[in-house]
Amino acid sequence: MAQDIASVLPSERARHILRTLIEQYIRDGQPVGSRTLSRSAGLDLSPATIRNVMADLEELGFIAAPHTSAGRIPTAKGYRFFVDTLVRLQPPADSEVAMLQASIEDRLRGDAKAIASAASAALSSITSLAGVVTIPRTSYVPLRHIEFLPLSGRRVLAILVVNNAEVQNRILDMDRDYTEDELRRAANYLNERFTGRDLAAVRAQLVEDLNGTRESMNRLMLDSISIGERALKPGAPGPEYVLSGETKLMNFEELSDVEKLRGLFEAFGQQREILRLLDRSLAAQGVQIFIGEESGYRILDECSIVTAPYTVDDRIVGVLGVIGPTRMAYERVIPIVDVTARLVSSALNSGS
Amino acid sequence: MAQDIASVLPSERARHILRTLIEQYIRDGQPVGSRTLSRSAGLDLSPATIRNVMADLEELGFIAAPHTSAGRIPTAKGYRFFVDTLVRLQPPADSEVAMLQASIEDRLRGDAKAIASAASAALSSITSLAGVVTIPRTSYVPLRHIEFLPLSGRRVLAILVVNNAEVQNRILDMDRDYTEDELRRAANYLNERFTGRDLAAVRAQLVEDLNGTRESMNRLMLDSISIGERALKPGAPGPEYVLSGETKLMNFEELSDVEKLRGLFEAFGQQREILRLLDRSLAAQGVQIFIGEESGYRILDECSIVTAPYTVDDRIVGVLGVIGPTRMAYERVIPIVDVTARLVSSALNSGS
DNA sequence: CTTGACACTCTCGCCACCGGATTGCTAAGT
DNA sequence: ACTTAGCAATCCGGTGGCGAGAGTGTCAAG
Numbered sequence: 001m002a003q004d005i006a007s008v009l010p011s012e013r014a015r016h017i018l019r020t021l022i023e024q025y026i027r028d029g030q031p032v033g034s035r036t037l038s039r040s041a042g043l044d045l046s047p048a049t050i051r052n053v054m055a056d057l058e059e060l061g062f063i064a065a066p067h068t069s070a071g072r073i074p075t076a077k078g079y080r081f082f083v084d085t086l087v088r089l090q091p092p093a094d095s096e097v098a099m100l101q102a103s104i105e106d107r108l109r110g111d112a113k114a115i116a117s118a119a120s121a122a123l124s125s126i127t128s129l130a131g132v133v134t135i136p137r138t139s140y141v142p143l144r145h146i147e148f149l150p151l152s153g154r155r156v157l158a159i160l161v162v163n164n165a166e167v168q169n170r171i172l173d174m175d176r177d178y179t180e181d182e183l184r185r186a187a188n189y190l191n192e193r194f195t196g197r198d199l200a201a202v203r204a205q206l207v208e209d210l211n212g213t214r215e216s217m218n219r220l221m222l223d224s225i226s227i228g229e230r231a232l233k234p235g236a237p238g239p240e241y242v243l244s245g246e247t248k249l250m251n252f253e254e255l256s257d258v259e260k261l262r263g264l265f266e267a268f269g270q271q272r273e274i275l276r277l278l279d280r281s282l283a284a285q286g287v288q289i290f291i292g293e294e295s296g297y298r299i300l301d302e303c304s305i306v307t308a309p310y311t312v313d314d315r316i317v318g319v320l321g322v323i324g325p326t327r328m329a330y331e332r333v334i335p336i337v338d339v340t341a342r343l344v345s346s347a348l349n350s351g352s
Numbered sequence: 353m354a355q356d357i358a359s360v361l362p363s364e365r366a367r368h369i370l371r372t373l374i375e376q377y378i379r380d381g382q383p384v385g386s387r388t389l390s391r392s393a394g395l396d397l398s399p400a401t402i403r404n405v406m407a408d409l410e411e412l413g414f415i416a417a418p419h420t421s422a423g424r425i426p427t428a429k430g431y432r433f434f435v436d437t438l439v440r441l442q443p444p445a446d447s448e449v450a451m452l453q454a455s456i457e458d459r460l461r462g463d464a465k466a467i468a469s470a471a472s473a474a475l476s477s478i479t480s481l482a483g484v485v486t487i488p489r490t491s492y493v494p495l496r497h498i499e500f501l502p503l504s505g506r507r508v509l510a511i512l513v514v515n516n517a518e519v520q521n522r523i524l525d526m527d528r529d530y531t532e533d534e535l536r537r538a539a540n541y542l543n544e545r546f547t548g549r550d551l552a553a554v555r556a557q558l559v560e561d562l563n564g565t566r567e568s569m570n571r572l573m574l575d576s577i578s579i580g581e582r583a584l585k586p587g588a589p590g591p592e593y594v595l596s597g598e599t600k601l602m603n604f605e606e607l608s609d610v611e612k613l614r615g616l617f618e619a620f621g622q623q624r625e626i627l628r629l630l631d632r633s634l635a636a637q638g639v640q641i642f643i644g645e646e647s648g649y650r651i652l653d654e655c656s657i658v659t660a661p662y663t664v665d666d667r668i669v670g671v672l673g674v675i676g677p678t679r680m681a682y683e684r685v686i687p688i689v690d691v692t693a694r695l696v697s698s699a700l701n702s703g704s
Numbered sequence: 705c706t707t708g709a710c711a712c713t714c715t716c717g718c719c720a721c722c723g724g725a726t727t728g729c730t731a732a733g734t
Numbered sequence: 735a736c737t738t739a740g741c742a743a744t745c746c747g748g749t750g751g752c753g754a755g756a757g758t759g760t761c762a763a764g
Binding site: 399400401418419421422 | 705706707708709712713714715
């Protein structure tokens with residue numbers, strides 16, 4: 001039917017039309033037809049010509065018509081092409097950056113979770129979408145100080161100060177009583193040996209020490225190593241990310257179906273699937289985008305997720321981003337997520 | 353029109369009819385008409401007679417008709433009368449109690465927040481409604497141990513062990529450097545003087561000491577009192593209650609309107625209004641119920657909240673309960689909330 | 705006081721219909 | 735060869751009518 005489709009890439013003109021179509025659709029959510037395009041696209045073409053181009057674009061899978069006599073809307077593939085090569089990113093306004101920075105720094109003294117919450121809320125507020133921030137993997141964060149406190153009944157309270165004045169507690173059930181003095185010595189030993197190294201490394205070293213117990217070790221060292229190893233065991237799982245502004249998603253028509261919403265919110269509650277998705281962008285660096293069906297999870301078919309990893313000491317420790325309908329303002333959202341990741345990274349690093 | 357309304361209290365027969373009407377409506381959510389009632393109420397009355405009674409009940413404000421030719425549904429006042437004098441409570445099944453107990457005890461070693469989360473989730477799961485548990489006011493919980501750790505840059509980490517092996521951290525910005533030894537002495541002083549007393553009392557005493565500084569105090573005591581007072585200052589607010597199973601609310605037809613849901617979920621997020629409501633039942637003891645409009649918050653017009661306070665050392669420290677549509681199975685929910693409050697209380701007390 | 709009967713009212717689902725919007729196609733124009 | 739105007743066809747969304755079903759209020763008889 002259509003003229004030769006020499007390549008799978010649309011012509012320059014077609015790309016321009018596709019871009020304006022998507023931009024328009026993102027703006028007001030209505031399928032856009034040939035007449036509207038012929039007016040709003042800068043090109044001086046009649047609706048009929050536009051229709052021909054649109055037919056091509058449809059054949060390429062970039063756009064689709066909900067029904068015969070409605071305009072076209074972008075497909076996931078269309079959005080993908082758009083964000084990859086068509087979108088014209090808009091740097092966030094200074095005021096927005098300032099707001100982000102302010103709300104993150106406001107929590108600087110709190111633990112990593114507090115920072116994550118703040119970032120998530122700020123993201124949501126600026127983008128009017130749902131914000132999500134994973135709670136940093138504590139494993140790759142440097143140990144600053146360790147301390148033990150005896151509790152009643154053979155229990156010991158382990159206190160870890162990590163990274164930027166963040167504190168973690170853990171209650172250990174020991175196999176015998178330890179005196180306050182023993183515990184202090186153990187802590188001293190561990191502090192001298194390990195301060196500044198990251199938790200994963202410390203634990204690895206301790207486990208190795210435990211296995212390869214050598215004659216040269218005295219009782220104190222053995223105790224220290226054993227207690228330390230227990231203190232560093234990964235604790236109860238707890239929530240792995242902070243989600244904010246879920247309710248914002250109810251404002252979008254494409255999600256205003258109660259059934260869809262329920263599925264979505266239940267997935268948010270489960271955490272599992274969302275987390276897997278976020279994990280995927282732990283590997284890559286820079287902003288990553290999952291559009292609709294691309295995520296592989298049915299519940300997210302009508303959603304897009306824009307993420308970026310954040311770092312401590314140039315090491316990726318978490319991911320943040322936003323979740324919204326596929327029809328979201330990518331040109332605005334992508335830079336915002338990007339800059340937020342930078343801000344969070346530098347906030348986490350700012351501890352001496 | 354109707355015969356004399358001698359009293360505002362319905363007759364015995366009318367109450368029976370009202371009860372079956374409400375029970376029926378709670379079961380299947382449809383307005384119930386005279387014919388249905390004439391069959392399902394044990395009484396052997398014709399629909400016409402029932403209609404007369406229903407007219408009376410309507411005049412009293414217990415029931416209302418959505419429109420001319422639908423049956424009647426209970427009003428808030430009707431539900432109120434029902435739960436106050438008509439309802440036949442069903443004790444929870446043993447298996448349900450066991451499940452509640454198990455999930456609460458499972459978190460016994462965690463902090464109070466973990467217990468609250470568990471209770472909330474369990475409540476939600478058993479009732480198929482949203483569960484809510486306030487995080488206990490830490491003020492009225494006994495201090496078991498206090499400890500200070502010097503951090504870098506005039507910062508001091510305060511560690512409070514309270515109640516049943518629960519730990520709280522706080523980072524204090526001090527006005528001068530303190531040596532490790534100074535801090536240890538301060539901690540010793542505070543521990544000797546205050547262990548076992550509840551935080552509010554301790555803080556009150558410290559504040560008093562600070563104001564009425566006497567000659568008899570030495571430097572050590574002054575420092576200790578000053579640091580202690582700062583450590584006990586109420587920290588960042590943080591969330592005040594844990595809500596679970598909000599998505600369960602989406603299953604109810606009366607709430608399946610996106611707009612209503614949005615209002616509801618936003619209120620959940622704000623915390624403020626819900627918290628005020630929960631606070632109201634901090635005063636009273638025993639199960640308390642807010643039905644629809646009674647709450648005073650428009651957003652909750654179509655919801656009921658069933659709450660009960662829970663205690664530590666016979667002192668009310670929090671509230672728990674469920675949130676659901678006004679049309680909920682009160683006869684089942686009320687006893688469940690009641691027993692959960694008892695279970696949580698005893699879990700919090702069980703620490704030696 | 706209860707009951708059967710009856711007219712009335714209101715909702716809901718169904719169907720038909722119409723206006724509006726957009727498309728694909730064809731034939732003519734540049 | 736590409737563009738364009740014109741045209742028939744398609745489909746959605748809203749509107750109005752219609753009938754079935756359900757329940758009510760009332761009245762007069764038991």
